[in-house]
Amino acid sequence: MFKFLIDRDTWQEVFDSFSKNKLRSILTMVGVWWGILLLIGLLGSARGLENAFNRLFGDFATNSIFVMGNTTSMPFKGFQEGKRVQLTLTDIKKVEENVEGIEFVVPRNITQSLVVRNFLSGRFSIMGDYPILDKVKKKKLIHGRFINQNDISDRKKVAVISDDIYKQLFQKEEDAIGTYIQINSINYKVIGVYQTGTMNFGPSEDVHIPFSTFQQVYNKGEKIGFLMITGKPEYDIQQIEEDSKLLLKNLNNIHPKDSQAFRSFNLGKEFAKLTGFLTGMQFLTWFVGIATLIAGVFAIGNILLITVKERTKEIGIRRALGATPFEIKRQIVVEAVFLTLVAGLFGIITGGWILIILDHFFGQGAEATLVNASVSIAVVFIALIILVVLGTLIGLIPAFKATSIKPIEALREE
Amino acid sequence: MLEIRQLHKSYPIGDSSLHVLKGIDLSVEEGEMVAIMGSSGSGKSTLLNIIGMLDEADEGEYILDGLAIKNLTEKKAAVYRNKFLGFIFQSFNLINYKNALENVALPLYYQGMKRKERQELAMFHLEKVGLANWAQHLPKELSGGQNQRVAIARALAANPKLLLADEPTGALDTQTSHEIMAFIQQLNDEGKTILMVTHEEDIANMCKRIVRLRDGVIIEDTKVTQVRAEQYV
Numbered sequence: 001m002f003k004f005l006i007d008r009d010t011w012q013e014v015f016d017s018f019s020k021n022k023l024r025s026i027l028t029m030v031g032v033w034w035g036i037l038l039l040i041g042l043l044g045s046a047r048g049l050e051n052a053f054n055r056l057f058g059d060f061a062t063n064s065i066f067v068m069g070n071t072t073s074m075p076f077k078g079f080q081e082g083k084r085v086q087l088t089l090t091d092i093k094k095v096e097e098n099v100e101g102i103e104f105v106v107p108r109n110i111t112q113s114l115v116v117r118n119f120l121s122g123r124f125s126i127m128g129d130y131p132i133l134d135k136v137k138k139k140k141l142i143h144g145r146f147i148n149q150n151d152i153s154d155r156k157k158v159a160v161i162s163d164d165i166y167k168q169l170f171q172k173e174e175d176a177i178g179t180y181i182q183i184n185s186i187n188y189k190v191i192g193v194y195q196t197g198t199m200n201f202g203p204s205e206d207v208h209i210p211f212s213t214f215q216q217v218y219n220k221g222e223k224i225g226f227l228m229i230t231g232k233p234e235y236d237i238q239q240i241e242e243d244s245k246l247l248l249k250n251l252n253n254i255h256p257k258d259s260q261a262f263r264s265f266n267l268g269k270e271f272a273k274l275t276g277f278l279t280g281m282q283f284l285t286w287f288v289g290i291a292t293l294i295a296g297v298f299a300i301g302n303i304l305l306i307t308v309k310e311r312t313k314e315i316g317i318r319r320a321l322g323a324t325p326f327e328i329k330r331q332i333v334v335e336a337v338f339l340t341l342v343a344g345l346f347g348i349i350t351g352g353w354i355l356i357i358l359d360h361f362f363g364q365g366a367e368a369t370l371v372n373a374s375v376s377i378a379v380v381f382i383a384l385i386i387l388v389v390l391g392t393l394i395g396l397i398p399a400f401k402a403t404s405i406k407p408i409e410a411l412r413e414e
Numbered sequence: 415m416l417e418i419r420q421l422h423k424s425y426p427i428g429d430s431s432l433h434v435l436k437g438i439d440l441s442v443e444e445g446e447m448v449a450i451m452g453s454s455g456s457g458k459s460t461l462l463n464i465i466g467m468l469d470e471a472d473e474g475e476y477i478l479d480g481l482a483i484k485n486l487t488e489k490k491a492a493v494y495r496n497k498f499l500g501f502i503f504q505s506f507n508l509i510n511y512k513n514a515l516e517n518v519a520l521p522l523y524y525q526g527m528k529r530k531e532r533q534e535l536a537m538f539h540l541e542k543v544g545l546a547n548w549a550q551h552l553p554k555e556l557s558g559g560q561n562q563r564v565a566i567a568r569a570l571a572a573n574p575k576l577l578l579a580d581e582p583t584g585a586l587d588t589q590t591s592h593e594i595m596a597f598i599q600q601l602n603d604e605g606k607t608i609l610m611v612t613h614e615e616d617i618a619n620m621c622k623r624i625v626r627l628r629d630g631v632i633i634e635d636t637k638v639t640q641v642r643a644e645q646y647v
Contacts, residue, residue, distance in 0.1 A: 008529060009523060009529060016511050016512065017511075019511075020511050313507070314509055317507045317508075317509060318509075318520070318524075319492060319495075320466070320468060320495060320501050320507075321495070321496065321501070321520050321521045321524060321568070322492050322493065322495050322496020322497070322521055322524040322525065322572070323492060323524050324488070324489045324492040324493065324524075325488045325489060325492070326489065327524065403488070406468075406469070407468050408463050408468040408469045411468065411503075411507065
């Protein structure tokens with residue numbers, strides 16, 4: 001059955017009929033070529049965009065929530081509305097123990113302070129942090145290290161600063177590690193400099209000092225500024241947010257329906273929206289690509305139909321010489337598949353070039369719009385299979401048309 | 415060799431139908447060379463097409479070499495055509511983008527013969543018609559007579575039992591016609607059975623038997639003394 005596929009004569013016939021109608025064949029193939037080109041180009045770009053988003057979010061655990069105390073908007077249990085909500089370390093512990101699906105709960109403190117070094121100064125956000133923050137919000141350290149458990153236990157006066165501050169307080173190329181900066185007239189030793197992420201949620205963060213040091217220096221006691229929660233991947237982050245908030249309301253005597261009591265930001269939810277958008281874009285890409293492909297394949301079918309009409313007499317001659325209808329059909333289907341495949345392969349190759357060009361112009365550097373714009377081999381295979389299937393199906397139409405005419409009528413054709 | 419009994423064929427034309435063959439009885443022995451004559455519309459081409467299995471009779475029997483040709487599927491007809499019949503057409507009917515050798519080899523291709531064997535056999539037949547040096551030429555690069563000789567080589571390639579010629583000299587000048595006829599006579603001398611449709615008396619007289627058709631019936635069936643074509647060449 002498939003012997004004819006490796007038969008030189010089969011391909012001689014295909015080649016003959018192709019070279020006989022060069023221009024027309026090429027014009028036809030443009031349709032399929034364009035379809036595949038679009039598919040590969042768009043899918044690759046969509047992937048690149050997704051990768052770029054992932055890189056932006058890369059510093060964050062994407063299934064995380066910020067919760068910050070605000071003021072109540074409903075009276076509850078004898079408390080007037082407008083009560084200031086102050087979260088404490090006890091709350092954190094309770095949340096960690098009671099809410100299902102929690103991975104980390106990270107308490108944080110925040111304040112604004114004047115930071116001075118030699119003659120340079122500025123107002124910056126000072127954060128009191130635990131080492132665990134690194135798990136929730138990855139710090140890309142350029143120099144030195146992040147806060148560790150020793151710093152917490154000994155309440156060390158150390159600071160990890162962002163490269164933004166470094167630029168404002170230090171000379172170019174100056175080694176910041178081991179030098180001192182003054183925050184509210186207290187000296188802190190710089191132990192690390194990190195690169196600011198391209199995206200930030202929640203309050204801006206500039207200087208990180210140990211949580212315990214912050215407690216002591218700013219006299220915070222058990223009070224905390226806000227907390228970050230990350231959920232385990234298999235749990236619904238929205239449910240975790242609701243559960244945590246409800247628990248916090250319960251602990252702090254807040255009306256369960258009070259929506260103003262906390263300021264929060266669910267990164268997981270926002271990220272899901274974005275992922276949804278990306279999925280939508282991929283779907284659109286497949287849709288547009290395949291629709292174009294189908295249009296292209298139809299064009300091939302159309303041309304083959306015309307070719308078959310023109311070759312009616314030739315087909316008649318072949319049948320008079322002993323070609324069976326099956327042999328005629330097979331030949332036409334092979335031609336259709338061949339045209340679609342060649343056009344498709346060419347489309348895949350040029351699609352690859354397009355992605356290389358896109359990568360060259362938009363894919364370089366840290367701020368790139370498209371990161372590693374590419375398509376997987378699986379996609380290429382799927383596209384090829386689609387081409388073969390469509391080519392076969394569309395080839396069947398002219399094939400049946402060709403053998404529907406009786407040989408005697410075909411021979412009479414001029 | 416060939417036996418036809420009470421063959422009828424009609425074609426629908428609008429609501430009515432045209433009765434083209436009205437009961438043909440014909441029997442051809444092996445080695446005969448028969449000319450079928452008649453004016454246009456007499457049904458001679460229809461008869462040839464039915465014999466060539468390109469068309470099917472409505473009624474009657476057709477036995478070719480002991481095999482009843484009836485209710486053929488397209489596939490079977492194709493196989494029989496390939497095996498038993500060789501066609502020579504008025505307009506040569508060569509495939510214009512294939513060279514002489516490939517054209518001759520085509521029936522062998524459909525027989526499933528291997529490429530090498532096929533080309534050797536095709537070359538042998540091209541030599542036989544004296545066109546070995548033109549094997550690689552396309553039909554448009556050959557003269558009418560040469561094209562018809564390629565077509566004859568093609569008809570011979572599959573070594574058929576019966577050679578069917580539909581006005582083989584219709585598109586050729588007298589000189590070339592005689593050359594072609596001389597060649598066909600030579601084939602008949604070698605034992606091939608030949609059936610030929612023509613409306614030219616002198617060509618018909620170069621056969622051994624003339625069957626005349628008028629309005630779908632045979633009105634005359636006579637053996638004639640063959641006029642040899644060589645004498646005109």
